[in-house]
Amino acid sequence: MIKKIVLSVLLLICLVIGLYVFAFKAFSPKLALNYCAFCDPNVLNMQTFYEDELAIALCTHRPILPGHSLVIPKRHVERFEELSDKEILQIGKVIKLVNEATINVFGTASYLLLQKNGKEVGQSVPHVHFHYVPRKMGDDSTAKFLISMFLANVKPPLSPTESRKIADIMKEAMESLPPQNMPESRL
Numbered sequence: 735m736i737k738k739i740v741l742s743v744l745l746l747i748c749l750v751i752g753l754y755v756f757a758f759k760a761f762s763p764k765l766a767l768n769y770c771a772f773c774d775p776n777v778l779n780m781q782t783f784y785e786d787e788l789a790i791a792l793c794t795h796r797p798i799l800p801g802h803s804l805v806i807p808k809r810h811v812e813r814f815e816e817l818s819d820k821e822i823l824q825i826g827k828v829i830k831l832v833n834e835a836t837i838n839v840f841g842t843a844s845y846l847l848l849q850k851n852g853k854e855v856g857q858s859v860p861h862v863h864f865h866y867v868p869r870k871m872g873d874d875s876t877a878k879f880l881i882s883m884f885l886a887n888v889k890p891p892l893s894p895t896e897s898r899k900i901a902d903i904m905k906e907a908m909e910s911l912p913p914q915n916m917p918e919s920r921l
């Protein structure tokens with residue numbers, strides 16, 4: 735008898751969770767087919783720390799390691815091969831600036847650049863984005879990196895306040911870089 739009750743309660747819980755997930759997917763604007771996080775003004779306002787006519791740099795709300803940033807084209811472009819030569823050049827320049835600022839803020843030594851094109855390789859946001867993931871000197875464990883990557887996906891994301899706080903620190907660091915390094919098109 736008790737077993738039956740427990741099973742019924744479990745079934746009910748599963749049903750409620752299933753309905754909740756279905757309703758969330760059906761009605762959340764973030765899961766709409768044409769939604770792009772990197773074109774969403776709310777996301778950009780919360781996470782951007784650099785912007786020029788062609789490129790934007792923002793901190794991620796799911797950092798693998800401290801200093802994990804994203805560099806994206808301003809224009810909504812899904813894949814790398816759709817970028818113009820000017821955008822590729824500008825994104826490259828911004829990555830170099832982000833690297834300088836990150837070293838100054840987080841005291842990092844090395845960095846990984848990662849960019850995915852297509853769902854088969856795990857592209858989650860349909861807008862070109864380069865992940866910049868730095869590591870501190872001596873922090874070279876692959877296992878630790880893989881665990882950090884897993885945890886970044888399962889832990890709750892940074893709150894808007896936490897994201898903005900990091901973005902403000904990075905913004906200040908970007909603005910403190912030598913002016914000769916700054917692109918003329920910077921906004």
Ligand SMILES: [Zn+2]
Nearest residue numbers: 770773810861
């Ligand atoms: Zn977009």
